[in-house]
Amino acid sequence: MSLTDPDRLFPIEPSARALARDLHTSVCDLPIISPHGHCDPRWFAENARFENPAALFVIPDHYVFRMLISQGVAPEDLGIPRVDAGQVETDPRKIWRLFAQHFHLFRGTPSAMWLNHSFEHVFGLNTPLSAETADACYDHIEAMLQTDAFLPRALFEDFNVEMLATTEGALDDLRWHRQIRESGWSGRVVTTYRPDAVVDPSFEGFAENVSQLGALTGEDTSSWQGYLNAHAARRAFFKSFGATASDHGHPSARTADLSQAEAADLFQKALRGTCSPEEEDVFRGHMLTEMARMSLEDGLVLQIHPGSRRNHSAQMFARFGRDKGFDIPGRTDYVQDLRPLLDAVGMEPALNIILFTLDETTYGRELAPLAGAYPALKLGPPWWFFDSYEGIKKFREATTETCGFYNTAGFNDDTRAFCSIPARHDVARRSDCAYLATLVRTGRLSEAEAFELAHDLSYRLAKEAYRL
Amino acid sequence: MSLTDPDRLFPIEPSARALARDLHTSVCDLPIISPHGHCDPRWFAENARFENPAALFVIPDHYVFRMLISQGVAPEDLGIPRVDAGQVETDPRKIWRLFAQHFHLFRGTPSAMWLNHSFEHVFGLNTPLSAETADACYDHIEAMLQTDAFLPRALFEDFNVEMLATTEGALDDLRWHRQIRESGWSGRVVTTYRPDAVVDPSFEGFAENVSQLGALTGEDTSSWQGYLNAHAARRAFFKSFGATASDHGHPSARTADLSQAEAADLFQKALRGTCSPEEEDVFRGHMLTEMARMSLEDGLVLQIHPGSRRNHSAQMFARFGRDKGFDIPGRTDYVQDLRPLLDAVGMEPALNIILFTLDETTYGRELAPLAGAYPALKLGPPWWFFDSYEGIKKFREATTETCGFYNTAGFNDDTRAFCSIPARHDVARRSDCAYLATLVRTGRLSEAEAFELAHDLSYRLAKEAYRL
Amino acid sequence: MSLTDPDRLFPIEPSARALARDLHTSVCDLPIISPHGHCDPRWFAENARFENPAALFVIPDHYVFRMLISQGVAPEDLGIPRVDAGQVETDPRKIWRLFAQHFHLFRGTPSAMWLNHSFEHVFGLNTPLSAETADACYDHIEAMLQTDAFLPRALFEDFNVEMLATTEGALDDLRWHRQIRESGWSGRVVTTYRPDAVVDPSFEGFAENVSQLGALTGEDTSSWQGYLNAHAARRAFFKSFGATASDHGHPSARTADLSQAEAADLFQKALRGTCSPEEEDVFRGHMLTEMARMSLEDGLVLQIHPGSRRNHSAQMFARFGRDKGFDIPGRTDYVQDLRPLLDAVGMEPALNIILFTLDETTYGRELAPLAGAYPALKLGPPWWFFDSYEGIKKFREATTETCGFYNTAGFNDDTRAFCSIPARHDVARRSDCAYLATLVRTGRLSEAEAFELAHDLSYRLAKEAYRL
Known part of the structure; x- marks a missing residue:
């Protein structure tokens, strides 16, 4: 696919x-x-090496996290660092799952096209990202990031x-x-x-x-x-x-x-x-x-x-x-x-x-x-x-x-x-x-x-x- | 048709x-x-019951009467009530005829689409409204309005x-x-x-x-x-x-x-x-x-x-x-x-x-x-x-x-x-x-x-x- | 063509x-x-008679000369008259060549469509204007302008x-x-x-x-x-x-x-x-x-x-x-x-x-x-x-x-x-x-x-x- x-x-x-x-x-x-x-x-x-899929695709990309925030996701749960260094989510897999679960929000947006392009043409994924596929996609990207080709x-x-x-x-x-x-x-x-x-x-x-x-x-x-x-x-x-x-x-x-x-x-x-x-x-x-x-x-x-x-x-x-x-x-x-x-x-x-x-x-x-x-x-x-x-x-x-x-x-x-x-x-x-x-x-x-x-x-x- | x-x-x-x-x-x-x-x-x-075709489609609909006014039709002639209760047209058939005679003004507008949809799918009309068909359309709608199905x-x-x-x-x-x-x-x-x-x-x-x-x-x-x-x-x-x-x-x-x-x-x-x-x-x-x-x-x-x-x-x-x-x-x-x-x-x-x-x-x-x-x-x-x-x-x-x-x-x-x-x-x-x-x-x-x-x-x- | x-x-x-x-x-x-x-x-x-191709198509048309100016052509070189009557280009053929050489700037503009329409349907040209064809087009239009049909x-x-x-x-x-x-x-x-x-x-x-x-x-x-x-x-x-x-x-x-x-x-x-x-x-x-x-x-x-x-x-x-x-x-x-x-x-x-x-x-x-x-x-x-x-x-x-x-x-x-x-x-x-x-x-x-x-x-x- x-x-x-x-x-x-x-x-x-x-x-x-x-x-x-x-x-x-x-x-x-x-x-x-x-x-x-x-x-x-x-x-x-x-x-x-890039740290992990969440650090690459979610935490630094305001196009991505603003959309989730607009639907009621707390910035803290996306690992967005607080000015007062207060606690935020640090588990990249949890952040990724939250992202995956809300991926339908990006339907019709350039973010969806950029992300799918990266997933497929940079990382070789061919499964649409969703709550169900979140872990598999995470593992796949994570594995790629370990290789020299992804430096x-x-x-x-x-x-x-x-x-x-x-x-x-x-x-x-x-x-x-x-x-x-x-x-x-x-x-x-x-x-x-x-x-x-x-x-x-x-x-x-x-x-x-x-x-x-x-x-x-x-x-x-x-x-x-x-x-x-x-x-x-x-x-x-x-x-x-x-x-x-x-x-x-x-x-x-x-x-x-x-x-x-x-x-x-x-x-x-x-x-x-x-x-x-x-x-x-x-x-x-x-x-x-x-x-x-x-x-x-x-x-x-x-x-x-x-x-x-x-x-x-x-x-x-x-x-x-x-x-x-x-x-x-x-x-x-x-x-x-x-x-x-x-x-x-x-x-x-x-x-x-x-x-x-x-x-x-x-x-x-x-x-x-x-x-x-x-x-x-x-x-x-x-x-x-x-x-x-x-x-x-x-x-x-x-x-x-x-x-x-x-x-x-x-x-x-x-x-x-x-x-x-x-x-x-x-x-x-x-x-x-x-x-x-x-x-x-x-x-x-x-x-x-x-x-x-x-x-x-x-x-x-x-x-x-x-x-x- | x-x-x-x-x-x-x-x-x-x-x-x-x-x-x-x-x-x-x-x-x-x-x-x-x-x-x-x-x-x-x-x-x-x-x-x-709704009163008559003019009271249903013309007099209360500012989309409709503003277009006729913009082409020089007097609001009074469309039965728009005056603040001072002064005289305006009260014959719904006359109002309807004026509307029908100007129906071409709505070409390309959503009003035309809404009206034609209502005429055809609500009232079962299949004749385009015009000066020529005004009375026939009026009579058709008027007859429908008498029925319980149109309450x-x-x-x-x-x-x-x-x-x-x-x-x-x-x-x-x-x-x-x-x-x-x-x-x-x-x-x-x-x-x-x-x-x-x-x-x-x-x-x-x-x-x-x-x-x-x-x-x-x-x-x-x-x-x-x-x-x-x-x-x-x-x-x-x-x-x-x-x-x-x-x-x-x-x-x-x-x-x-x-x-x-x-x-x-x-x-x-x-x-x-x-x-x-x-x-x-x-x-x-x-x-x-x-x-x-x-x-x-x-x-x-x-x-x-x-x-x-x-x-x-x-x-x-x-x-x-x-x-x-x-x-x-x-x-x-x-x-x-x-x-x-x-x-x-x-x-x-x-x-x-x-x-x-x-x-x-x-x-x-x-x-x-x-x-x-x-x-x-x-x-x-x-x-x-x-x-x-x-x-x-x-x-x-x-x-x-x-x-x-x-x-x-x-x-x-x-x-x-x-x-x-x-x-x-x-x-x-x-x-x-x-x-x-x-x-x-x-x-x-x-x-x-x-x-x-x-x-x-x-x-x-x-x-x-x-x-x- | x-x-x-x-x-x-x-x-x-x-x-x-x-x-x-x-x-x-x-x-x-x-x-x-x-x-x-x-x-x-x-x-x-x-x-x-209209004077010459440059006087007809370039010098008076601000759609045309503004585009050339925007790409660094000096207005003087296009024969635009100065307020102080200072020297500007007077050779219509030179002005025309400058225009022709920049004709690609008009790609996708209405000016290109108007000009090509005039060239073809008024003057009978069928060669796209460019640096190479500038003189031939000039001569063609110039010759037409000499005829009574172009008064x-x-x-x-x-x-x-x-x-x-x-x-x-x-x-x-x-x-x-x-x-x-x-x-x-x-x-x-x-x-x-x-x-x-x-x-x-x-x-x-x-x-x-x-x-x-x-x-x-x-x-x-x-x-x-x-x-x-x-x-x-x-x-x-x-x-x-x-x-x-x-x-x-x-x-x-x-x-x-x-x-x-x-x-x-x-x-x-x-x-x-x-x-x-x-x-x-x-x-x-x-x-x-x-x-x-x-x-x-x-x-x-x-x-x-x-x-x-x-x-x-x-x-x-x-x-x-x-x-x-x-x-x-x-x-x-x-x-x-x-x-x-x-x-x-x-x-x-x-x-x-x-x-x-x-x-x-x-x-x-x-x-x-x-x-x-x-x-x-x-x-x-x-x-x-x-x-x-x-x-x-x-x-x-x-x-x-x-x-x-x-x-x-x-x-x-x-x-x-x-x-x-x-x-x-x-x-x-x-x-x-x-x-x-x-x-x-x-x-x-x-x-x-x-x-x-x-x-x-x-x-x-x-x-x-x-x-x-």
Whole structure:
């Protein structure tokens, strides 16, 4: 029995399906370009065995545990660590059983497709997961994890990953990246510069973080110019570990372009912790423009991931901390918010700014019109909840007519679930091939163009957008 | 000649259509669960004949008369009663002819499908309604209405309604429900607690209403605590007539969780009629949280129907009053607005809050992410203008990937058009079966899962969500 | 080789495709009704040859050059004239080559479909445009342009245009329209009254413009009443050149209905240039209501095109001026914003207000509910970025269920790209036929209704909505 349909996500009508299948066949063996994500570089540095099936598939994956929580399962019973280090379930088999027993909740979700893909194509399972099969599946995966073929580097190679970017904070020492490099392993794992903790005055310990930034770079970060220099130095340091991009996770797409004197004043206020929320927002927004200016110097691609209202549940945040599936999207206004940044650098063809969104209403109204005009802008792939068949379909249908394919930046998986990487790229390639086949069969594209585009969307555009 | 296509709403591609048909066959004879709506309990209490075709299909149905008004037909000519009791058309046959003459306006609308379904499957008509056939159709329906088979209770049974909830204001004496119960009739018709008139300070006669609430319950509703007690008492009274839910029709999804002292102060202000619009909004919002707390006590399900800008046309409101088809949806922000409520009770697995929306942009961005995280939340079916094939398709496509099927609450028809109930449930079942068949044929679901889900979506989820 | 698929835009499934083809066959030869657009009346007045392929297809078409700019092509190299009259490329062949070399950027866009349609069906080309074929295509088109068959009036007739509306400012002397009329040519080219420059206090030279309005009409436009009289006079003048409509391009859908005294005061402030931005907005909004009142007198249809944030890039605006592809849509709130206008005149069946939008989220939530209730409202076709297959599909799917087909106003092309007119109407007719065929094949419409609707949507509704 197969957990995955070989024709999954292709159009149903036979002639469109046949073409989608041919398009997919032409790209399904291309190497994976993973230019944005949250895998732990330590895995590839140490190349230690993954602990157990629950630690691999359940505990770290907020897509998975949020769904169980939404149906009344207690986070503690899923082994989610508590902030106060209070007791939670530690038996991975019990956690796995709870997961298996609720597996029907994922029907129709991308998680189900990613998990089944991993179960079947990574671990060779062919039994649907359920309460009845939980132990057998656990034992099977557990046994696999004991083998050398399932060590992180072996999987990386088996997945045919050409490059994978992780994301580290500006203060990170990049020790694991150093260890990877020094190990002589040929896998290409690079970092990404994520300075939220040192550009967002509302971040826990902002002033302390900035001071640490100074210590790391030898710059006087109590001054605005020293602070900018320190960023430039860290960016260079990250570049030396392969970084080709920075990433910015702001609550909105707000940007600003203050005078240097205004920015310097605001920076001092931020250090003193006396900014109003509005001033914090302006400072964050101004820093995006500063980062873009640095990008013009050092060539790093600027990624903006705005619009998540983080830690929506005070109770979950107090008990379990960040990134526990309770970050909820909100409306985002790109047209108004990006204007200062775009007035400063938007017409620069040498700059690559990649925009993401959690607000699908902006695809056709704001993002495609912007990306179809400003040379500096590209659209990132559907993000988070929208990294899915319907999400990709909606993205293509809403953006292509206005900004075409070539103002989009290929796919990236943005995941911390390593084993889902092949599945996610496969879903993206299938969904794009389905869209292309539909365009051909409705006379909107020639077959030759579709084959070229299938390759572009699966491989080339990501490499170019991220300067790999 | 048939007014309805036996394969209506199924996918066009033959293999998907065949599966959708099989799925539909498996659920089309399930009893109807109608846990939210606006039928008049008096019909079932008195079991009197429906007056005439116009009184049944035109005069009370705002879907129908708003369309005719939009094309220049005067409300008076449709027999819509005037607030000032001024003269309007009283000849039902003339009203019916006007309706028939404009029937082409409904092409492509759910109203056309509901009406044709009723004409054919309830009344046995097989002639398309038009100016030419108006009289013949009228006479046919009129003759049927004279027969016992078309009495309200007979239709209720013929429609295979397992249960039907009506909606009554907090001050209602539930006399018709009492009469139904005392009649010994076996049909299950229950009430729903709708306290808008006693929780919304901007409601006509709020203070008077609250005072009447006190009189009904023997509580001193001039005090905050007495007011809360009175709610608890009325909820218990409604429960004794079968209520399993309350319902709240607020202009926005705004909630608040004030301290009891603050709430008591605001309540006094509301009684004095001195609240600002903002304070009125906060009070309404706080009362949602109080209702949720009571739900934790008494088990009533909390329904929130927000986002309608009521009585948009001052002229229509002045001349014809409420509910005349001029309530227009507005943007709604669930992420921000529900936060106080969710911080108070959102993590309670014992609570059922069912959210509705008139803003489809919130499905993927807000509602599914929220319902896919908070145990207390479920999503109600597409509401009002979106209770339709496209509405249901959009709802499933936008929510399933993020919150799955099991955070949704099945279907409810929310109608005051009794004869449309079988049609509406049929449209919902067909639309869901079409969606499920599409998932199967694109490899996103197994056939076995689809059959189980068809049953869940048509029957089980509504019963569970409403605790029936 | 064909540049266009004869079955383009039809459903893929064979039975739906066959029906869509039959529907399209029944309407594809209907005359073109073009009741709103921006063609230059001078073309038809002088009937001079079009200059060259670049001047025809590239330089004036912001859909085209914005896409090239977005990929780093300098506007100067495309011959876009600079505000400071600085040097730009003047060799049309070089511009054409640059265009051809980037033609792949348009894959999947409506521009590609319009251009290929024009190349093949207007100019008889059958070679796909590319860097390699650039010169051959240029020479071919250039040769055609030398022939009498490609003079503006000949093309107008060849395109089977029954009527075409241009758009002129309130101060325009309509000399080209006069010349057309005096020429005795039988082509029906009419004007449209576009008073933005004399109703928007923020417009460059507002007071001067109003004074000129007085000079043109002999009214004292320094008084509110004189100003209104002058509008009435200009409307009558435009009507004498065939105008059946006015058009209003405001930043939002804001309307107001001030007392005459308030309006007069605000007008004085506007003349003095002392309005706040808020007051400017109110004045513009009030003028929509005044225009609607005049429409009740003189019968002109009122078109509202709101929601574009014009000249988003300060750099582009400073260097190249208006209408250079950097107008970006923004969120628009019709429910709140139109209320004053609708309270004043919305229930008038004798009035035709045609609403457009660049915010697709309003189709289902706001526009269809409004148009399905108010007699004065009709919905214009998808506009600008949404004048496309997906745009039309989304429009029909989101509006039909709520307001039906008969509250929509047929198609208009809104273009300044003359040769794209047949292509645009063909796309609209095909897209509508595809939608109708889908309705029939899913049991939502009968075939007979679909054929009638195909004619209505392609021809009749536009004539009726615009009173042609």
